[in-house]
Amino acid sequence: MAINLSPQMAKIILHFNPFIRFKVMCRGYSEDLDNFTELVWKDDGDLDFFDQETYPQFQLWYI
Numbered sequence: 001m002a003i004n005l006s007p008q009m010a011k012i013i014l015h016f017n018p019f020i021r022f023k024v025m026c027r028g029y030s031e032d033l034d035n036f037t038e039l040v041w042k043d044d045g046d047l048d049f050f051d052q053e054t055y056p057q058f059q060l061w062y063i
Helices: 006-015
Strands: 002-005 024-025 036-040 057-062
Touching: 002 006, 006 024, 006 036, 036 057
Parallel strands: none
Antiparallel strands: 002 057, 024 036, 024 057
16 A cells, blocks of 8 residues: 655654654655655655655655
8 A cells, every 4th residue: 555745744754763664765765766665764764755756755654
């Protein structure tokens, strides 16, 4: 199950996500425009979530 997220909501959920079964995913991470990559706050907290050209889509996945 995937839910599209705005960049602001993706950043908030990634920062405060207490749920292990929910993953914030990003299309465009490391120039991979075909696949989604899981984000982790410790590594990706400084990501420019509002750069629509580099990071065009965020989703919340239930695993």
